[in-house]
Amino acid sequence: MQLEYFHMIDRIVGLNVDEKKIAVEAQVPMESTVFEGHFPGYPLMPGVLLIESMAQASGWLLLGVLKFERMPILAAVKEAKVRGSVLPGELMSIEAGLVHEGSGYAMTEAKIRVGGKLRANSTLTFTLIPFPNADMRSHMDAIAKRVGFPQQTVSP
């Protein structure tokens, strides 16, 4: 995880496009400039970054379900709950499931657990847009390789 670059997800540990579910892991670093301000003497993962982590996990799920034909963009966050703090050095296990795939949009439900305990959950809405340019597509391909996206799930 590199908070400053919004690289939230370290690896995909399970992607089932038939069941429309994904499981990923995200290792919170011990140190980050983010923790210098949030908060001095009591570093915590900001709630918005927990939501971003759930959005990115959902995004990989949608990329898999849509076979990289559309790029999911976060559009709405509902019922987001931060049920407990996530601290530097903790490993977040994030699960997401597809709730509904509409025409040009999708909704997911996502959960973050640390050590088996629920720390955050939310329902998320995404718009599904064509990749705007080749740069973004190649960027996503590179990140897919880094997080271990199972390419066989989207191969014809």
Place this chain on the structure above:
Amino acid sequence: MSSTFDQVATIIAETCDIPRDTITPDSHAIDDLGIDSLDFLDIAFAIDKQFGIKLPLEKWTQEVNDGKATTEQYFVLKNLCARIDELVAAKGASA
């Protein structure tokens, strides 16, 4: 069983916090009720679920952008309800 319009009006009222009695079959979802595209996703989600269909929002938007259709054809509620009825009927025919 309530009509398609009654169900859609209830969805809009509850989703967008719009007084139910201000929603009529001639209301334009965007121009009259002030529903924006993001709020309409919530409405589409509720309609998809309630009627077991998939509103073809992308196709409709493309047709409007291409000048092949007007927003009134899809977003005036009586017209929207007619489209929903068509989709429900098509789903029943293919089942």
